[in-house]
Every structure is written in C-alpha cells, then in structure tokens.
Amino acid sequence: MMDTGRSPVTVIGLGAMGQALAAAFLRAGHPTTVWNRTAAKAEPLVAEGAVRAETVAEAVEAASLVVVCVLDYPAVRAVLEPVAAKLSGRVLVNVTNGTAQEARSTAEWAAGLGAEYVDGGIMAIPPVIGSPEAVILYSGSREAFDKHADALATWGTSRFLGSDAGLAALHDLALLSAMYGMFAGVNNAIAMVRTEKVTAVEFTESLLMPWLNSMVAVLPMLAEEVDSGAEISHERKLVEQVALANIIETAATQGVAPDVIAPIQSIKDHA
Amino acid sequence: MMDTGRSPVTVIGLGAMGQALAAAFLRAGHPTTVWNRTAAKAEPLVAEGAVRAETVAEAVEAASLVVVCVLDYPAVRAVLEPVAAKLSGRVLVNVTNGTAQEARSTAEWAAGLGAEYVDGGIMAIPPVIGSPEAVILYSGSREAFDKHADALATWGTSRFLGSDAGLAALHDLALLSAMYGMFAGVNNAIAMVRTEKVTAVEFTESLLMPWLNSMVAVLPMLAEEVDSGAEISHERKLVEQVALANIIETAATQGVAPDVIAPIQSIKDHA
Numbered sequence A, B: 001m002m003d004t005g006r007s008p009v010t011v012i013g014l015g016a017m018g019q020a021l022a023a024a025f026l027r028a029g030h031p032t033t034v035w036n037r038t039a040a041k042a043e044p045l046v047a048e049g050a051v052r053a054e055t056v057a058e059a060v061e062a063a064s065l066v067v068v069c070v071l072d073y074p075a076v077r078a079v080l081e082p083v084a085a086k087l088s089g090r091v092l093v094n095v096t097n098g099t100a101q102e103a104r105s106t107a108e109w110a111a112g113l114g115a116e117y118v119d120g121g122i123m124a125i126p127p128v129i130g131s132p133e134a135v136i137l138y139s140g141s142r143e144a145f146d147k148h149a150d151a152l153a154t155w156g157t158s159r160f161l162g163s164d165a166g167l168a169a170l171h172d173l174a175l176l177s178a179m180y181g182m183f184a185g186v187n188n189a190i191a192m193v194r195t196e197k198v199t200a201v202e203f204t205e206s207l208l209m210p211w212l213n214s215m216v217a218v219l220p221m222l223a224e225e226v227d228s229g230a231e232i233s234h235e236r237k238l239v240e241q242v243a244l245a246n247i248i249e250t251a252a253t254q255g256v257a258p259d260v261i262a263p264i265q266s267i268k269d270h271a
Helices: A016-027 A039-047 A056-061 A073-087 A100-112 A142-147 A166-194 A200-217 A219-228 A234-253 A258-269 B016-027 B039-047 B056-061 B073-087 B100-112 B142-147 B166-194 B200-217 B219-228 B234-253 B258-269
Strands: A009-012 A032-035 A065-068 A091-094 A116-123 A135-140 A157-160 B009-012 B032-035 B065-068 B091-094 B116-123 B135-140 B157-160
Touching (some): A009 A056, A016 A032, A016 A039, A032 A056, A073 A091, A091 A100, A091 A142, A100 A116, A100 A135, A100 B234, A116 B200, A135 A142, A166 A200, A166 A258, A166 B200, A166 B234, A166 B258, A200 A219, A200 B166, A200 B219, A219 B200, A234 B100, B009 B056, B065 B073, B073 B091, B091 B142, B100 B116, B116 B166, B166 B234
Parallel strands (some): A009 A065, A065 A091, A091 A116, B009 B032, B009 B065, B065 B091
8 A cells, every 4th residue: 555644544344335435535545444244345445455454453453543334333332342442542433323322322432442432424325425515424522533634524524513422413313314204205206296107207307306406495494483483374284284185195096005105194194 | 457468367366375476467467356255365466456356257257367276176166166157268277286186177177168277286485486486387278378378477487297187286296295205304303403402594504405405416316216116225225224213213312202203203114
C-alpha cells in the first residue's frame, strides 16, 4: 500500500454498505484494513488496495479508527466482545443500524473499555457513498469525531448531532420511518396504476416524482402546524377522510393486493 | 362584469378548492358564476367580480362549462340531479374527489343526459392553483376537454390521461396514497425527534426535506425493479427488517403515541 500521508483506517463488516465505506476510504488514499466473516466479500476491495485482516483482532490493531458496519447491534457485540481489550485507546465508529437505546448502551460499553465511541447513521444508499449527497449523522464523543473528521468526510456530508450517543440512531430511524412510509404509499400507488397497464417507470417519472417533490416542499408548513399545536380544520379532515376511503375502495376494486393497501388502510384506521 | 372575450364559466361548490378554482378563472378574465350551498362562501369571489347564482339551475344556465367541486360524489348527484335536464349540451367538469368507479358511472349518467363529461383530479393544494406547479389530471371526453382547454389551463398544468373517465380518479388516488404514506411516515419521524426537544421545523428543514428529496430521486430505480419483476436481495430484506424493528422499538421507547407508529407497524407486519 502506498504511503499517502492519510491515517490508517479499519472497516469491519463488508455488506453492500461496508464495502462502499471502505472503497471511499481507499479512493481518498487511506491505508484501509478490512475484515468480514465471509472473507470472499473482501476481494474487490483487496483488488483496489485494501489489506484483508485474517482476524478481527488483526483488523482492530491495524488502525486507531475502527469502523463497524454489520447487520445489527447483537452482531456488533458478537464480533467485538472477543477483542474488547484491544479497543482501548481507539475510536470506534459504529454505523450499524440500531435503536437509540442500543447506541447509548454500546457507548457505555465502549467507555468501560477505554475506547472513544461515535455512533453513526448513514442516510444514503451504498452507490451514493463518497459524494456530498450522502449525509451521515453522528453522535457521541465530539473529540473522537473531530479527530477523524477528515477520514469520515470521505463518505459524504457529516452532521454531528450531539454528545448523547443515541441521537444519531434516533434521527436515522426517524428519517427511515419517513422513507418507509413514503415507499409504502408509492408501492400502493404503483400497484393501483399498473391495474390499467401503466408502467411503474412511466407513472413514476411523469407524475409521481413531480407530485412527491411538491409535497416535500410543503412539509415546512405542516411542521409549523405541529410546532404551534394548530388544529387541522374540519374541512381538511373531511376531505382527507373522503380521499382515504376512496383510495381504499378504488385500490380494492382494481384488485390491488391487500398487503399493499394495508399501510394505507392503517393510516385511515388511525386518522 | 367586463367583457374580456373569455368564455363564461360556472363553479359549483366553494370549499377552499372551489374558491381557488373560481378565483383563477376570474383572474384570467372569465365571466364566472358561482354557487354554494352556504351562500356566504361566495362573498370574497363576488368582491373580485364573480356573479353569485341564487340557484343551482341559474348557475348551470350561466355557462357551457360547468365545474363541480364538492365533498364527494353523492354530493355531486344531490346537487345536480334536480337540474339534470339543464346539463344537456353543456360540458360538466367534475373535480370532486371520488373513486374510479364513481367517475365512470357519473360519465354514463352525464352521457344519458346529453352532457359531455370530463373527470378531473387536482394534484395541488388550493394556494398553488393558478401556477404551473398545479397539475390537474383529466379523463373522459377528449373533445369536451379540448373545447375548454384554455379555461382549464388557468388552473395550472393540464394532463389528459385518456377517454376512460376513471383514469383521472385512479391516478389522483394513487398519487394521494403515495402522499398519505409519506405524511404518515413524516408524522412518525417528527414525533420521534420531538421526544428529544428538536422542533419539527428545524428537523424538517435541516434533515427531512433533503433526505426525502434524495429518496424521491431513487424512485425510478425502484419502479424499474417493479416493472422487471426483479427480486429484492436477501441482504436488503434483512437490512429492512432490522431497520423497521428498530424504528418500532425506538419510537415506542421514546414514548411516541401508538396511533402515530401504527402505519409504520403496519408496513412491518406486511413486509
């Protein structure tokens, strides 16, 4: 590996996201050590200059910045507990998806080991990693974050949210819930128009995207209503009730599968 | 009323949307007759030059283009049945929210009266009416639509979808279902971050809007997957399962009300 003057980094976990994070480090010239339970996943990165560690211990020892990106927090602990002693004096940046509570307890666990802990939430799909459009949320040790801010900036736009380690997860999950709500609605929408032989791509590009963009643009207005505790007008409630009932009925009449309508039905039930 | 050379138009139903439609006609110089069950709603429009009809019959007789914008289709029929004979030879543009089936049967009913029928779906909130950002979907009689295309264009950008009168409602409801899904997700997201004293406006402007805009931008990719019948990868399914479980748990732990989480719970149950 060439000496680029960039700090060495380690990435543990090479799913689609872990691979994208390691690849961004490599492109920026960071000496990058990688480890994955299934070693074959490391091969494309090794071809780009990464060092594949034989063991987790070797991976942790290779850098003072240790990034972990696995499926869930139980997997984080399963991978790191056996090498816990080696984390002392290092910065652990955990970008695994987890609850706010898991992030907080992992921060305590890391502190007990003498490691500095930063929790991260990646608001981007893997192909976007490495561009400014990839927003990554962080919380936990500000000092540790600042120490590796340059390396982390190779992934995209960093947003540090505060010293409560749970804040990144809280915001990450909040944003994901907005996305899943939108996708559930989109799935229903596409299923509805496809009953009339309209393709998903045609509908999405010609009508759905402009519509959703215009609805995203009105969100500050809705947010102001929430903050001010404003009551929704009786007329708007009536209009919404009628529209939701019409959606459920038309989707059902057109033969949209019940599991696609279910989230919309649930919105109606709780409206 | 000044003679502007513009064709006379009638608007029946002056809720927030009907008022916006009539106001756009007036601004464009169309002699505009309005009627509403509660007559007081007509006052701001009369101040801008509209003629308030005393009866529905008088309203229908005032123009060859009759727009109806009421709460639902039962209300459409309740208002128009008594004056059905007077609709002969006129164009009825019904922009009331209804099911695709209601639109189709209203088209048949109108045809039986010798009226030309266009069904419309307004994809905009009232304040946006009159700007090109307001997209209005139409279906039904193409000839009738063309006859009044100039008048209808004063509302925004017209999109004629086909001669099946149900198509505008189908697309309208599909788009609304995508919006309601997004709003349900947004409500959950805002409720989650507000548990940590973050304001809805701050969260919406700094994180939620850029995030949702970037997720709208990936929709063509999802649409292509739908059209091609591609299977979602096992890894992506696992990641989604973990994230949804984490959302439900964190929302509940942070004390978000169950009725706000419900649509997200429903997405998880049917994932």
